[in-house]
């Protein structure tokens with residue numbers, strides 16, 4: 477049995493997203509979809525018909541059963557996120573990470589979230605305390621549109637600023653050096669490049685939430701490999717010699733396949 481055929485379905489708001497199992501017939505898939513419409517609050521069943529792809533990290537879907545819509549509102553940890561699944565990236569597998577990071581934030585922080593999507597990290601962070609301000613960037617205009625709607629509906633719009641464009645160039649144009657207490661880089665594909673351009677914007681002491689994808693043979697230690705990966709990027713970056721990092725926490729967020737894991741690492745950064 478392949479890894480793909482083990483994937484469970486995902487419920488995002490009122491939409492259940494199925495993955496077609498290996499060799500599964502359309503009739504079987506549609507039967508599964510009708511069964512899943514019995515789940516509480518589920519009104520639409522779709523099958524994912526492409527990989528997460530492109531700069532905007534979106535995926536395609538085909539309707540299977542129920543109401544024909546890709547728009548929904550997902551409720552999680554007391555917050556609500558509205559979105560259209562065809563327009564933006566959204567995964568419930570990141571919800572705990574949104575929540576976890578928000579619990580590490582203290583009052584009066586100014587935070588930069590570089591690949592904000594529909595606002596998961598941003599809104600969880602802003603909700604922790606009204607003194608917190610978050611600047612967020614995404615290249616997908618739909619993501620920025622939904623993130624603004626979500627900030628409004630969760631009552632934190634006055635704490636959040638959203639910018640549409642390239643997170644690799646906007647920060648240095650928009651913000652002064654040493655502006656932020658915390659930087660979040662939630663896109664493994666671009667985290668290494670974004671680290672180079674955004675780290676100068678962190679204050680003398682600050683926090684960095686970094687993500688990477690690590691492929692390893694069985695039984696190897698993913699946290700060690702992720703830290704080595706970061707060390708390598710840090711060395712190549714040629715940051716000033718009195719800048720230092722300390723790893724406080726690392727975890728596997730999710731698996732992309734057998735032996736490929738999406739990792740989260742929290743670093744304390746000091747610039748003495």
Ligand SMILES: C[S@@+](CC[C@H](N)C(=O)[O-])C[C@H]1O[C@@H](n2cnc3c(N)ncnc32)[C@H](O)[C@@H]1O
Pocket residue numbers: 531532533565566567570590591592593594595596597613614615616619641642643644662663666
């Ligand atoms: C994995 S998704 C973000 C998920 C989001 N952080 C969350 O927690 O739900 C990656 C996001 O990065 C955005 N993106 C990709 N390249 C970008 C770039 N160069 N600048 C800004 N945003 C970018 C995509 O549009 C997408 O919304």
